[in-house]
Amino acid sequence: MEGRLANKVAIVTGGGTGIGEAICKKFAREGARVVVCGFPEDPVEEVAKAIREEGGTAISFTGDISLEPNAKRCVELAVKQYGQLDILINNAGVFPATSLLQDYPTEAFEYMLKNNVASTFMMSRAALPELHKTHGNIISAGSEAGLIGIAQNTPYGGTKGFNHAFMRGLAVEQAQFGVRCNCVCPGPIDTAWTHKETGPMDKEMEQSMIQATPLGRRGTPEEVANVYAFLASDEASYVTGALYFVDGGVTVAKGPVGDKVKGSLKKEPNGTLKTEHSLDGHTQIREEHQ
Numbered sequence: 001m002e003g004r005l006a007n008k009v010a011i012v013t014g015g016g017t018g019i020g021e022a023i024c025k026k027f028a029r030e031g032a033r034v035v036v037c038g039f040p041e042d043p044v045e046e047v048a049k050a051i052r053e054e055g056g057t058a059i060s061f062t063g064d065i066s067l068e069p070n071a072k073r074c075v076e077l078a079v080k081q082y083g084q085l086d087i088l089i090n091n092a093g094v095f096p097a098t099s100l101l102q103d104y105p106t107e108a109f110e111y112m113l114k115n116n117v118a119s120t121f122m123m124s125r126a127a128l129p130e131l132h133k134t135h136g137n138i139i140s141a142g143s144e145a146g147l148i149g150i151a152q153n154t155p156y157g158g159t160k161g162f163n164h165a166f167m168r169g170l171a172v173e174q175a176q177f178g179v180r181c182n183c184v185c186p187g188p189i190d191t192a193w194t195h196k197e198t199g200p201m202d203k204e205m206e207q208s209m210i211q212a213t214p215l216g217r218r219g220t221p222e223e224v225a226n227v228y229a230f231l232a233s234d235e236a237s238y239v240t241g242a243l244y245f246v247d248g249g250v251t252v253a254k255g256p257v258g259d260k261v262k263g264s265l266k267k268e269p270n271g272t273l274k275t276e277h278s279l280d281g282h283t284q285i286r287e288e289h290q
Protein backbone atom coordinates (compact mmCIF):
# COMPACT_ATOMS: atom_id res chain seq x y z
CA MET A 1 0.00 0.00 0.00
CA GLU A 2 1.13 3.56 -0.73
CA GLY A 3 1.04 6.08 2.07
CA ARG A 4 3.05 8.04 4.57
CA LEU A 5 4.35 4.83 6.16
CA ALA A 6 5.04 2.87 2.98
CA ASN A 7 7.98 0.48 3.34
CA LYS A 8 8.00 0.90 7.13
CA VAL A 9 7.62 -1.89 9.68
CA ALA A 10 5.85 -1.04 12.94
CA ILE A 11 5.24 -2.83 16.24
CA VAL A 12 2.17 -1.58 18.10
CA THR A 13 1.88 -2.84 21.69
CA GLY A 14 -1.62 -3.12 23.09
CA GLY A 15 -2.72 -3.28 19.47
CA GLY A 16 -5.78 -5.49 19.99
CA THR A 17 -8.12 -2.97 21.58
CA GLY A 18 -8.96 0.71 21.97
CA ILE A 19 -6.46 3.25 20.72
CA GLY A 20 -4.00 0.48 19.78
CA GLU A 21 -6.46 -1.12 17.36
CA ALA A 22 -6.94 2.25 15.66
CA ILE A 23 -3.18 2.82 15.44
CA CYS A 24 -2.67 -0.61 13.81
CA LYS A 25 -5.42 0.01 11.25
CA LYS A 26 -4.33 3.57 10.53
CA PHE A 27 -0.69 2.54 10.09
CA ALA A 28 -1.68 -0.28 7.75
CA ARG A 29 -3.73 2.17 5.66
CA GLU A 30 -0.65 4.38 5.50
CA GLY A 31 1.29 1.45 4.06
CA ALA A 32 3.12 0.07 7.11
CA ARG A 33 3.58 -3.61 7.75
CA VAL A 34 2.29 -4.03 11.29
CA VAL A 35 2.99 -6.37 14.20
CA VAL A 36 -0.16 -6.25 16.36
CA CYS A 37 1.02 -7.07 19.86
CA GLY A 38 -1.02 -7.85 22.98
CA PHE A 39 -1.74 -10.20 25.84
CA PRO A 40 -2.75 -13.73 24.76
CA GLU A 41 -6.40 -12.91 25.61
CA ASP A 42 -6.47 -9.80 23.40
CA PRO A 43 -8.07 -9.88 19.92
CA VAL A 44 -4.74 -9.19 18.22
CA GLU A 45 -5.18 -11.84 15.54
CA GLU A 46 -8.64 -10.47 14.74
CA VAL A 47 -7.15 -7.03 14.20
CA ALA A 48 -4.31 -8.42 12.04
CA LYS A 49 -6.83 -10.43 10.04
CA ALA A 50 -9.07 -7.40 9.48
CA ILE A 51 -6.05 -5.48 8.20
CA ARG A 52 -5.13 -8.28 5.79
CA GLU A 53 -8.71 -8.46 4.56
CA GLU A 54 -8.51 -4.76 3.72
CA GLY A 55 -5.38 -5.41 1.65
CA GLY A 56 -2.84 -4.42 4.31
CA THR A 57 0.00 -6.40 5.85
CA ALA A 58 -0.07 -7.49 9.48
CA ILE A 59 0.75 -10.33 11.84
CA SER A 60 -0.03 -10.78 15.50
CA PHE A 61 2.23 -11.39 18.48
CA THR A 62 0.97 -12.47 21.88
CA GLY A 63 2.88 -12.15 25.12
CA ASP A 64 3.32 -9.94 28.15
CA ILE A 65 5.91 -7.51 26.81
CA SER A 66 6.76 -6.12 30.24
CA LEU A 67 8.86 -9.29 30.52
CA GLU A 68 12.26 -9.09 28.87
CA PRO A 69 12.16 -12.42 26.94
CA ASN A 70 8.78 -11.53 25.42
CA ALA A 71 9.91 -8.03 24.44
CA LYS A 72 12.91 -9.56 22.66
CA ARG A 73 10.75 -12.18 20.95
CA CYS A 74 8.38 -9.51 19.68
CA VAL A 75 11.20 -7.51 18.08
CA GLU A 76 12.71 -10.72 16.65
CA LEU A 77 9.37 -11.63 15.09
CA ALA A 78 9.10 -8.25 13.33
CA VAL A 79 12.61 -8.59 11.91
CA LYS A 80 12.22 -12.26 10.98
CA GLN A 81 8.91 -11.63 9.24
CA TYR A 82 9.56 -8.27 7.58
CA GLY A 83 13.36 -7.89 7.60
CA GLN A 84 13.55 -4.67 9.62
CA LEU A 85 11.93 -2.51 12.30
CA ASP A 86 11.27 1.20 11.75
CA ILE A 87 8.65 2.18 14.31
CA LEU A 88 7.92 1.09 17.87
CA ILE A 89 4.63 2.24 19.40
CA ASN A 90 4.55 1.70 23.17
CA ASN A 91 0.79 1.95 23.51
CA ALA A 92 0.15 -0.93 25.97
CA GLY A 93 -1.11 0.21 29.34
CA VAL A 94 -3.56 -0.46 32.15
CA PHE A 95 -5.95 1.58 34.32
CA PRO A 96 -7.11 -0.96 36.89
CA ALA A 97 -8.58 1.04 39.79
CA THR A 98 -9.79 4.38 41.05
CA SER A 99 -9.77 5.42 44.69
CA LEU A 100 -8.32 7.96 47.05
CA LEU A 101 -4.69 7.20 47.78
CA GLN A 102 -5.29 6.19 51.41
CA ASP A 103 -7.37 3.29 50.07
CA TYR A 104 -5.43 2.58 46.86
CA PRO A 105 -4.67 -1.15 46.43
CA THR A 106 -0.97 -2.01 46.32
CA GLU A 107 -1.61 -4.64 43.66
CA ALA A 108 -3.15 -2.03 41.30
CA PHE A 109 -0.09 0.20 41.80
CA GLU A 110 2.28 -2.68 41.05
CA TYR A 111 0.20 -3.75 38.04
CA MET A 112 0.64 -0.27 36.55
CA LEU A 113 4.37 -0.19 37.24
CA LYS A 114 4.65 -3.41 35.29
CA ASN A 115 2.35 -2.69 32.35
CA ASN A 116 2.73 1.10 31.98
CA VAL A 117 6.38 1.52 32.94
CA ALA A 118 8.32 -1.75 32.56
CA SER A 119 6.63 -2.48 29.22
CA THR A 120 7.89 0.83 27.75
CA PHE A 121 11.39 0.23 29.10
CA MET A 122 11.65 -3.40 27.92
CA MET A 123 10.29 -2.80 24.44
CA SER A 124 12.32 0.35 23.83
CA ARG A 125 15.55 -1.31 24.93
CA ALA A 126 14.88 -4.43 22.85
CA ALA A 127 13.98 -2.37 19.75
CA LEU A 128 16.84 0.14 19.74
CA PRO A 129 19.50 -1.97 17.98
CA GLU A 130 17.07 -2.48 15.07
CA LEU A 131 15.95 1.17 15.08
CA HIS A 132 19.60 2.25 14.84
CA LYS A 133 19.83 0.34 11.55
CA THR A 134 16.73 1.99 10.05
CA HIS A 135 16.96 5.42 11.75
CA GLY A 136 13.53 4.72 13.05
CA ASN A 137 11.44 6.17 15.84
CA ILE A 138 9.63 5.34 19.08
CA ILE A 139 6.36 6.84 20.25
CA SER A 140 5.05 6.06 23.73
CA ALA A 141 1.62 6.63 25.21
CA GLY A 142 1.77 9.42 27.72
CA SER A 143 -1.34 11.16 29.04
CA GLU A 144 -2.64 14.53 30.11
CA ALA A 145 -2.71 12.78 33.51
CA GLY A 146 1.07 12.40 33.25
CA LEU A 147 1.40 16.18 33.13
CA ILE A 148 -1.28 17.48 35.49
CA GLY A 149 -2.03 14.34 37.53
CA ILE A 150 -5.35 12.59 37.99
CA ALA A 151 -7.24 12.63 41.26
CA GLN A 152 -8.44 9.19 42.36
CA ASN A 153 -5.85 7.43 40.26
CA THR A 154 -2.71 9.27 41.31
CA PRO A 155 -0.29 6.39 40.62
CA TYR A 156 -1.60 6.17 37.03
CA GLY A 157 -0.62 9.79 36.42
CA GLY A 158 2.79 8.97 37.91
CA THR A 159 3.38 6.08 35.52
CA LYS A 160 2.50 8.29 32.55
CA GLY A 161 4.81 11.02 33.87
CA PHE A 162 7.54 8.37 33.78
CA ASN A 163 6.86 7.81 30.08
CA HIS A 164 7.11 11.54 29.34
CA ALA A 165 10.47 11.94 31.05
CA PHE A 166 11.78 8.60 29.78
CA MET A 167 11.00 9.47 26.17
CA ARG A 168 12.47 12.96 26.43
CA GLY A 169 15.73 11.60 27.85
CA LEU A 170 15.75 8.93 25.16
CA ALA A 171 15.21 11.59 22.48
CA VAL A 172 18.39 13.35 23.54
CA GLU A 173 20.64 10.29 23.85
CA GLN A 174 19.35 8.46 20.77
CA ALA A 175 19.45 11.41 18.33
CA GLN A 176 23.10 10.57 17.61
CA PHE A 177 21.89 7.23 16.17
CA GLY A 178 19.22 8.89 14.01
CA VAL A 179 16.35 7.71 16.23
CA ARG A 180 13.48 10.07 17.13
CA CYS A 181 11.51 9.60 20.37
CA ASN A 182 8.16 11.23 21.20
CA CYS A 183 5.00 10.83 23.27
CA VAL A 184 1.36 11.08 22.34
CA CYS A 185 -0.62 12.25 25.37
CA PRO A 186 -4.34 11.55 25.05
CA GLY A 187 -7.11 13.13 27.10
CA PRO A 188 -10.39 11.25 27.67
CA ILE A 189 -10.73 8.82 24.79
CA ASP A 190 -13.73 6.69 23.91
CA THR A 191 -12.41 3.33 25.10
CA ALA A 192 -13.34 0.95 27.90
CA TRP A 193 -11.43 3.03 30.43
CA THR A 194 -13.63 6.13 30.28
CA HIS A 195 -17.04 4.47 30.53
CA LYS A 196 -18.44 3.65 33.96
CA GLU A 197 -19.92 0.42 32.56
CA THR A 198 -16.57 -0.96 31.37
CA GLY A 199 -13.93 0.78 33.48
CA PRO A 200 -13.20 1.75 37.07
CA MET A 201 -14.64 5.31 36.87
CA ASP A 202 -17.90 6.02 38.69
CA LYS A 203 -20.69 8.20 37.29
CA GLU A 204 -19.36 11.37 38.91
CA MET A 205 -15.83 10.89 37.60
CA GLU A 206 -17.10 10.13 34.11
CA GLN A 207 -19.29 13.23 34.10
CA SER A 208 -16.67 15.64 35.46
CA MET A 209 -14.11 14.32 32.95
CA ILE A 210 -16.31 15.44 30.04
CA GLN A 211 -17.26 18.72 31.75
CA ALA A 212 -13.58 19.57 32.18
CA THR A 213 -12.90 19.04 28.47
CA PRO A 214 -13.35 22.18 26.33
CA LEU A 215 -14.44 20.16 23.27
CA GLY A 216 -17.16 18.66 25.48
CA ARG A 217 -16.74 15.04 24.39
CA ARG A 218 -14.37 12.10 24.39
CA GLY A 219 -11.88 11.79 21.57
CA THR A 220 -12.10 8.79 19.27
CA PRO A 221 -9.30 6.22 19.04
CA GLU A 222 -8.94 7.25 15.39
CA GLU A 223 -8.36 10.90 16.32
CA VAL A 224 -5.45 9.73 18.46
CA ALA A 225 -4.17 7.33 15.81
CA ASN A 226 -4.02 10.19 13.30
CA VAL A 227 -1.45 11.97 15.45
CA TYR A 228 0.58 8.78 15.95
CA ALA A 229 0.67 8.36 12.16
CA PHE A 230 2.03 11.86 11.63
CA LEU A 231 4.69 11.52 14.32
CA ALA A 232 5.77 8.08 13.07
CA SER A 233 6.13 9.33 9.49
CA ASP A 234 8.98 11.19 7.83
CA GLU A 235 6.75 14.28 7.83
CA ALA A 236 7.75 14.62 11.49
CA SER A 237 11.48 14.27 10.73
CA TYR A 238 12.34 17.33 12.85
CA VAL A 239 10.16 16.33 15.82
CA THR A 240 11.87 14.62 18.74
CA GLY A 241 11.49 14.90 22.52
CA ALA A 242 7.94 16.19 22.05
CA LEU A 243 4.77 15.58 24.04
CA TYR A 244 1.83 15.78 21.62
CA PHE A 245 -1.43 16.38 23.48
CA VAL A 246 -4.55 14.93 21.85
CA ASP A 247 -6.81 15.88 24.71
CA GLY A 248 -9.75 18.03 23.58
CA GLY A 249 -8.10 20.87 25.48
CA VAL A 250 -8.49 19.33 28.94
CA THR A 251 -4.89 20.05 29.94
CA VAL A 252 -5.28 23.80 29.59
CA ALA A 253 -8.86 24.11 30.84
CA LYS A 254 -10.24 25.30 34.16
CA GLY A 255 -13.77 24.54 35.37
CA PRO A 256 -16.73 22.88 33.63
CA VAL A 257 -16.07 24.44 30.21
CA GLY A 258 -17.31 21.34 28.40
CA ASP A 259 -20.87 22.27 29.42
CA LYS A 260 -20.72 25.26 27.08
CA VAL A 261 -20.56 22.95 24.05
CA LYS A 262 -24.00 22.22 22.68
CA GLY A 263 -25.68 19.84 20.26
CA SER A 264 -23.94 18.48 17.23
CA LEU A 265 -20.59 19.97 18.25
CA LYS A 266 -20.51 17.31 20.97
CA LYS A 267 -20.78 14.51 18.42
CA GLU A 268 -17.69 12.38 17.81
CA PRO A 269 -16.60 12.38 14.15
CA ASN A 270 -17.39 9.17 12.26
CA GLY A 271 -13.84 8.74 11.00
CA THR A 272 -12.82 6.28 8.33
CA LEU A 273 -11.42 3.31 10.25
CA LYS A 274 -13.56 0.36 11.20
CA THR A 275 -12.52 -0.19 14.83
CA GLU A 276 -14.30 -2.94 16.68
CA HIS A 277 -12.63 -3.37 20.05
CA SER A 278 -12.71 0.06 21.67
CA LEU A 279 -14.85 -1.14 24.51
CA ASP A 280 -13.14 -4.54 24.78
CA GLY A 281 -10.18 -3.33 26.84
CA HIS A 282 -9.73 -5.16 30.13
CA THR A 283 -9.56 -2.75 33.00
CA GLN A 284 -9.36 -5.35 35.73
CA ILE A 285 -6.16 -6.86 37.06
CA ARG A 286 -5.45 -10.09 35.23
CA GLU A 287 -4.05 -12.59 37.71
CA GLU A 288 -1.92 -14.37 35.13
CA HIS A 289 -0.11 -11.15 34.20
CA GLN A 290 0.57 -9.80 37.69
Ligand SMILES: NC(=O)c1ccc[n+]([C@@H]2O[C@H](COP(=O)([O-])OP(=O)(O)OC[C@H]3O[C@@H](n4cnc5c(N)ncnc54)[C@H](O)[C@@H]3O)[C@@H](O)[C@H]2O)c1
Nearest residue numbers: 014017018019038039064065092093115141143189191281
Ligand atom coordinates in the same frame (compact mmCIF):
# COMPACT_ATOMS: atom_id res chain seq x y z
N1 LIG B 1 -8.45 5.83 27.05
C1 LIG B 1 -8.01 6.98 27.50
O1 LIG B 1 -8.80 7.86 27.84
C2 LIG B 1 -6.52 7.24 27.59
C3 LIG B 1 -6.12 8.51 28.06
C4 LIG B 1 -4.76 8.77 28.17
C5 LIG B 1 -3.84 7.82 27.80
N2 LIG B 1 -4.25 6.61 27.34
C6 LIG B 1 -3.22 5.62 27.02
O2 LIG B 1 -3.48 5.01 25.78
C7 LIG B 1 -3.06 3.63 25.81
C8 LIG B 1 -4.20 2.74 25.31
O3 LIG B 1 -5.33 2.89 26.15
P1 LIG B 1 -6.79 2.34 25.76
O4 LIG B 1 -7.79 3.24 26.38
O5 LIG B 1 -6.84 2.07 24.31
O6 LIG B 1 -6.84 0.98 26.61
P2 LIG B 1 -7.08 -0.57 26.22
O7 LIG B 1 -7.20 -1.30 27.50
O8 LIG B 1 -8.18 -0.69 25.22
O9 LIG B 1 -5.71 -0.93 25.47
C9 LIG B 1 -4.53 -1.26 26.13
C10 LIG B 1 -4.08 -2.62 25.61
O10 LIG B 1 -2.76 -2.90 26.12
C11 LIG B 1 -2.73 -4.29 26.43
N3 LIG B 1 -1.63 -4.52 27.38
C12 LIG B 1 -1.48 -3.94 28.61
N4 LIG B 1 -0.34 -4.37 29.19
C13 LIG B 1 0.24 -5.24 28.31
C14 LIG B 1 1.42 -6.02 28.36
N5 LIG B 1 2.24 -6.01 29.41
N6 LIG B 1 1.70 -6.83 27.29
C15 LIG B 1 0.87 -6.86 26.21
N7 LIG B 1 -0.27 -6.13 26.13
C16 LIG B 1 -0.58 -5.34 27.17
C17 LIG B 1 -4.12 -4.55 27.01
O11 LIG B 1 -4.46 -5.92 27.07
C18 LIG B 1 -4.99 -3.76 26.05
O12 LIG B 1 -5.34 -4.51 24.91
C19 LIG B 1 -2.63 3.35 27.25
O13 LIG B 1 -1.23 3.37 27.36
C20 LIG B 1 -3.23 4.50 28.03
O14 LIG B 1 -2.47 4.82 29.18
C21 LIG B 1 -5.58 6.29 27.25
